[in-house]
Amino acid sequence: MxxxxxxxxxxxxxxxxxxxxxxxxxxxxxxxxxxxxxxxxxxxxxxxxxxxxxxxxxxxxxxxxxxxxxxxxxxxxxxxxxxxxxxxxxxxxxxxxxxxxxxxxxxxxxxxxxxxxxxxxxYPRLPQVEENHVFEMQGDLFKTVIRQTVFAVSTSETRPILTGVNMRLEDGLLTCTATDSHRLAERQIPVETGSEEISFSNVVIPGKSLNELSKIIDDNDENLQIVVTSNQVLFKAKNILFFSRLLDGNYPDTSKLIPSDSKTEIVIKTKDFLQAIDRASLLAREGRNNVVKFATIGNQTVEVSSNSPEIGKVFEHVIAEEMEGEELKISFNAKYMMEALKAMDCAEVKVLFTGAMRPFLLKPMGEQSIKQLILPVRTY
Amino acid sequence: MxxxxxxxxxxxxxxxxxxxxxxxxxxxxxxxxxxxxxxxxxxxxxxxxxxxxxxxxxxxxxxxxxxxxxxxxxxxxxxxxxxxxxxxxxxxxxxxxxxxxxxxxxxxxxxxxxxxxxxxxxYPRLPQVEENHVFEMQGDLFKTVIRQTVFAVSTSETRPILTGVNMRLEDGLLTCTATDSHRLAERQIPVETGSEEISFSNVVIPGKSLNELSKIIDDNDENLQIVVTSNQVLFKAKNILFFSRLLDGNYPDTSKLIPSDSKTEIVIKTKDFLQAIDRASLLAREGRNNVVKFATIGNQTVEVSSNSPEIGKVFEHVIAEEMEGEELKISFNAKYMMEALKAMDCAEVKVLFTGAMRPFLLKPMGEQSIKQLILPVRTY
Structure with a gap:
C-alpha cells in the first residue's frame, strides 16, 4: 500500500x-x-x-x-x-x-x-448483518431521542439489561425506553420502514453504544439507516457504519409502571422549576442523597426545600402556571428531576402526581411523545 | 449586618x-x-x-x-x-x-x-506586614515573569526550597530563578523601587502561591505593589491583597551553573523546533522517560529523533537559521525543552551547547533577560 x-x-x-x-x-x-x-x-x-x-x-x-x-x-x-x-x-x-x-x-x-x-x-471480521429489519430516521432526530432517554439507563451491573435502552417498533412508531428502576424515560417517534411492515419489541442497545454513536452522527438532517438483527444493531450514516451488540435478556414490561390517573396536577415553567431545584440541591448533596422536598402551598405556589443540619437550609418558591387537585408533599432525588426536566426541551412542563408514595409523571406541555417517570423518596 | x-x-x-x-x-x-x-x-x-x-x-x-x-x-x-x-x-x-x-x-x-x-x-488575623521593602511593576508583566519561571520549580518535597521561585533585587534589577535541578529558568526585569534603594537575595516564593496569584491579577498594565518581609510577601493590586508565606532555607547559588562559553551554537525557528520535538516525543513517552535525541547534521540541519522498539521510530529535520562550532549529538527530556521553548515568547531561539554531557543554554534571539538551562540525559 x-x-x-x-x-x-x-x-x-x-x-x-x-x-x-x-x-x-x-x-x-x-x-x-x-x-x-x-x-x-x-x-x-x-x-x-x-x-x-x-x-x-x-x-x-x-x-x-x-x-x-x-x-x-x-x-x-x-x-x-x-x-x-x-x-x-x-x-x-x-x-x-x-x-x-x-x-x-x-x-x-x-x-x-x-x-x-x-x-x-x-483483525476480527465485522459482524455480518442481514438487512431484514431496516428503518430510517433523520440523524439529528435520533440524536435527540438518545439524549432524551439514555441518561436514565442504569449504571449498575446488578441487572445488566437495564444498562441499555429498549427499542420497540410497532405500526411505524418507535418507542425508546430507559430505566434504572428509580426513574424512567420514554420517547416515541414515527419512523420510515419502507414498503415492508416491520416490528420488534425486545431490542436493547447498551447505553454506552448510544452515547458513542451520538458523538459521531453529524448534526444534520441526513437519514440514518438502522438495521436490527437478533444480536446486533447497525447504524448506517454517510461514510460510517456503526455496529453495536445488543444486550441479552428480556427487557421488563414498563407500560404498567406509568400511572394513568392523577390526584395533583401542576403546570410550571421548566426553567424556573429546574433552577429552583438546582439551588435547593446545593444543600442536599452530602449525607442526604440529593433528596429535596416539594410541597404545594395554596393553589398557586410550589415550594422546594432542603435542610442540612450542619450547613443550613433553603426555601425556593415558584409560581405554578396551573395547579389542580389535592395538596401534596413529596420528596425526590434532585438529580433525577433535573435530568428529566433538561430532557424535555419545552418551556412549560406538566407534572402529574398520584400521592406522596407513588411514582409521578412529567410531560412537556401539549406534547405526548415524551414521558419521564420518577419514583419519590420517603422523607415526610 | x-x-x-x-x-x-x-x-x-x-x-x-x-x-x-x-x-x-x-x-x-x-x-x-x-x-x-x-x-x-x-x-x-x-x-x-x-x-x-x-x-x-x-x-x-x-x-x-x-x-x-x-x-x-x-x-x-x-x-x-x-x-x-x-x-x-x-x-x-x-x-x-x-x-x-x-x-x-x-x-x-x-x-x-x-x-x-x-x-x-x-478567624485568624492576616499577617502584619511592615512595608520596608516595597517595589512596583506592571501586573501583566509580573504575570509574564511568573509564566516564564514557575514551570521549572521542583514538584518534589526532597528539597523544599526548590519548590519556590527565588527573587533577588539589586540595583533596581529583579532576578527570578526557578530550578528543579534538571533544568533552570531565569528572568531578569527592571523594577520601580521609589526613592529608596532596596535589595534582597534570599526571597523564595512557593510556586503554588505564584500560580494562584497569576490567576487573580487582571491582564492590564495597572501597577502591582510587592512588599517583602523576612517570612511573608504581600502583593497589592486594585481591591486585592495577596499574602504568601516565604519558603525557609537558603536558595542555592545558581549563577555558577550557567555556562559562559559554548562549543556549538545554533539559531532556530522556535515554532518549528518546538513542533518537531513535540512529534518526536510522541514515541518517547512510555518507558523512555520522554527522552529524545538531538544531532547536528552537516552545517545547517538539526535532527530530532526517537526510537521505541515496540512501537516504531521517528526522525524530524529542521533547517537551522544559523549553526556554528563542533558537531553535536545530545539527548534531553522533551518536556523540559518544550516548556523552555514555550516560555521564550520569541520567533527565533539561540541554543548554546558545551558538549554532550554539559548543561546547555537557551536564549531568545537578541534578548538577554531570559535564560533557560537544561541538563542533558546520557544515551549516546
Missing part, C-alpha cells in the same frame, strides 16, 4: 473510529486501527468487540480529491500512537507506505514516522 | 478569595470565607494559612453603586457552599443579613438560604 491522503480527512476519520477503540481490551490486536485502501478509498476500522466502527474516506468527494492511490493494501496500526501522530503532522497531506513485515512509514513535510504494524488478516 | 449587594461583584469577589481556600485544611474555620462590611464596602477573606487573599468590594466604583449598607458587621460562611450558592442565585442582587448565632440569610428573588455562620473573631 502506498497513498497520499489529505490530513484533515485522515484526522477526522481516525477520530471517528477511535471512539470504538478501548485501551483496556483483552484482545491485543483491538488496540489497533485497521487501515485498508482499495479503489473506493481508505477504510478505517476500530472495535472493542462490543462496538465496531467502520469509516470510509472516499477517494473523491464534492469534486475534491482526498486520496491519491499508488498501491492498494492494508495494515493494523497502533491506535493511540497513530491518532496522536496524525493530529500533529506538519503538512496538509501525509504519505503512507507499508513496507516489509507491515512496518508503515508516514511522511509529512520534514517529519518521518515508522510504525510497527500488524497483519490485517488477524 | 444587613446589606444588599450586586451579585456579579459578589461572585467575582468570592471567586478570587476561594483561590486561597483549601478543603484539606486542618484548621476548621479556614474552610470558611470571612465577610466583613464597614463603610468602605465588603471585605472577603480566604486563607489556607500559606496563602491569604483579602478582596474589597467597594460601596461604589466608577459611579456605580455595588452595595447598599443597612448595618455593618461580619461573619464566617462555609466557603464551598457559599461560593456555589452565589453563582446560582436568580436575581442580579442578593440581600445578606446576619441573625442570631451568626445564622446568615441570603435572599435573592424567590430564593432564600440560611447558612450557619461562625464567629469572625475566631
Amino acid at each position: 502506498k497513498v497520499k491522503i489529505n490530513l484533515d480527512q485522515l484526522i477526522q476519520g481516525v477520530q471517528d473510529v477511535m471512539k470504538a477503540v478501548s485501551s483496556r481490551t483483552t484482545i491485543p490486536i483491538l488496540t489497533g486501527i485497521k487501515m485498508s485502501v482499495d479503489s473506493d478509498g481508505m477504510t478505517l476500522t476500530g472495535s472493542d468487540s462490543d462496538i465496531s466502527i467502520e469509516r470510509l474516506i472516499p477517494v473523491e468527494e464534492n469534486e475534491t480529491v482526498h486520496i491519491e492511490i499508488d498501491n492498494e493494501g492494508s495494515v493494523v496500526l497502533p491506535a493511540r500512537y497513530f491518532s496522536e501522530i496524525v493530529k500533529k503532522l506538519p503538512n496538509d497531506t501525509v504519505e503512507i507506505e507499508i513496507g516489509e513485515r507491515f512496518e508503515t512509514t508516514l511522511r509529512s513535510g520534514s517529519s518521518e514516522f515508522s510504525l510497527l504494524g500488524l497483519d490485517p488478516e488477524e | 444587613k446589606v444588599k449587594i450586586n451579585l456579579d461583584q459578589l461572585i467575582q469577589g468570592v471567586q478570587d478569595v476561594m483561590k486561597a481556600v483549601s478543603s484539606r485544611t486542618t484548621i476548621p474555620i479556614l474552610t470558611g470565607i470571612k465577610m466583613s462590611v464597614d463603610s468602605d464596602g465588603m471585605t472577603l477573606t480566604g486563607s489556607d494559612s500559606d496563602i491569604s487573599i483579602e478582596r474589597l468590594i467597594p460601596v461604589e466604583e466608577n459611579e456605580t453603586v455595588h452595595i447598599e449598607i443597612d448595618n455593618e458587621g461580619s461573619v464566617v460562611l462555609p466557603a464551598r457552599y457559599f461560593s456555589e450558592i452565589v453563582k446560582k442565585l436568580p436575581n442580579d442582587t442578593v440581600e445578606i443579613e446576619i441573625g442570631e448565632r451568626f445564622e446568615t440569610t441570603l435572599r435573592s428573588g424567590s430564593s432564600e438560604f440560611s447558612l450557619l455562620g461562625l464567629d469572625p473573631e475566631e
Whole structure:
C-alpha cells in the first residue's frame, strides 16, 4: 500500500473510529486501527468487540480529491500512537507506505514516522448483518431521542439489561425506553420502514453504544439507516457504519409502571422549576442523597426545600402556571428531576402526581411523545 | 449586618478569595470565607494559612453603586457552599443579613438560604506586614515573569526550597530563578523601587502561591505593589491583597551553573523546533522517560529523533537559521525543552551547547533577560 491522503480527512476519520477503540481490551490486536485502501478509498476500522466502527474516506468527494492511490493494501496500526501522530503532522497531506513485515512509514513535510504494524488478516471480521429489519430516521432526530432517554439507563451491573435502552417498533412508531428502576424515560417517534411492515419489541442497545454513536452522527438532517438483527444493531450514516451488540435478556414490561390517573396536577415553567431545584440541591448533596422536598402551598405556589443540619437550609418558591387537585408533599432525588426536566426541551412542563408514595409523571406541555417517570423518596 | 449587594461583584469577589481556600485544611474555620462590611464596602477573606487573599468590594466604583449598607458587621460562611450558592442565585442582587448565632440569610428573588455562620473573631488575623521593602511593576508583566519561571520549580518535597521561585533585587534589577535541578529558568526585569534603594537575595516564593496569584491579577498594565518581609510577601493590586508565606532555607547559588562559553551554537525557528520535538516525543513517552535525541547534521540541519522498539521510530529535520562550532549529538527530556521553548515568547531561539554531557543554554534571539538551562540525559 502506498497513498497520499489529505490530513484533515485522515484526522477526522481516525477520530471517528477511535471512539470504538478501548485501551483496556483483552484482545491485543483491538488496540489497533485497521487501515485498508482499495479503489473506493481508505477504510478505517476500530472495535472493542462490543462496538465496531467502520469509516470510509472516499477517494473523491464534492469534486475534491482526498486520496491519491499508488498501491492498494492494508495494515493494523497502533491506535493511540497513530491518532496522536496524525493530529500533529506538519503538512496538509501525509504519505503512507507499508513496507516489509507491515512496518508503515508516514511522511509529512520534514517529519518521518515508522510504525510497527500488524497483519490485517488477524483483525476480527465485522459482524455480518442481514438487512431484514431496516428503518430510517433523520440523524439529528435520533440524536435527540438518545439524549432524551439514555441518561436514565442504569449504571449498575446488578441487572445488566437495564444498562441499555429498549427499542420497540410497532405500526411505524418507535418507542425508546430507559430505566434504572428509580426513574424512567420514554420517547416515541414515527419512523420510515419502507414498503415492508416491520416490528420488534425486545431490542436493547447498551447505553454506552448510544452515547458513542451520538458523538459521531453529524448534526444534520441526513437519514440514518438502522438495521436490527437478533444480536446486533447497525447504524448506517454517510461514510460510517456503526455496529453495536445488543444486550441479552428480556427487557421488563414498563407500560404498567406509568400511572394513568392523577390526584395533583401542576403546570410550571421548566426553567424556573429546574433552577429552583438546582439551588435547593446545593444543600442536599452530602449525607442526604440529593433528596429535596416539594410541597404545594395554596393553589398557586410550589415550594422546594432542603435542610442540612450542619450547613443550613433553603426555601425556593415558584409560581405554578396551573395547579389542580389535592395538596401534596413529596420528596425526590434532585438529580433525577433535573435530568428529566433538561430532557424535555419545552418551556412549560406538566407534572402529574398520584400521592406522596407513588411514582409521578412529567410531560412537556401539549406534547405526548415524551414521558419521564420518577419514583419519590420517603422523607415526610 | 444587613446589606444588599450586586451579585456579579459578589461572585467575582468570592471567586478570587476561594483561590486561597483549601478543603484539606486542618484548621476548621479556614474552610470558611470571612465577610466583613464597614463603610468602605465588603471585605472577603480566604486563607489556607500559606496563602491569604483579602478582596474589597467597594460601596461604589466608577459611579456605580455595588452595595447598599443597612448595618455593618461580619461573619464566617462555609466557603464551598457559599461560593456555589452565589453563582446560582436568580436575581442580579442578593440581600445578606446576619441573625442570631451568626445564622446568615441570603435572599435573592424567590430564593432564600440560611447558612450557619461562625464567629469572625475566631478567624485568624492576616499577617502584619511592615512595608520596608516595597517595589512596583506592571501586573501583566509580573504575570509574564511568573509564566516564564514557575514551570521549572521542583514538584518534589526532597528539597523544599526548590519548590519556590527565588527573587533577588539589586540595583533596581529583579532576578527570578526557578530550578528543579534538571533544568533552570531565569528572568531578569527592571523594577520601580521609589526613592529608596532596596535589595534582597534570599526571597523564595512557593510556586503554588505564584500560580494562584497569576490567576487573580487582571491582564492590564495597572501597577502591582510587592512588599517583602523576612517570612511573608504581600502583593497589592486594585481591591486585592495577596499574602504568601516565604519558603525557609537558603536558595542555592545558581549563577555558577550557567555556562559562559559554548562549543556549538545554533539559531532556530522556535515554532518549528518546538513542533518537531513535540512529534518526536510522541514515541518517547512510555518507558523512555520522554527522552529524545538531538544531532547536528552537516552545517545547517538539526535532527530530532526517537526510537521505541515496540512501537516504531521517528526522525524530524529542521533547517537551522544559523549553526556554528563542533558537531553535536545530545539527548534531553522533551518536556523540559518544550516548556523552555514555550516560555521564550520569541520567533527565533539561540541554543548554546558545551558538549554532550554539559548543561546547555537557551536564549531568545537578541534578548538577554531570559535564560533557560537544561541538563542533558546520557544515551549516546
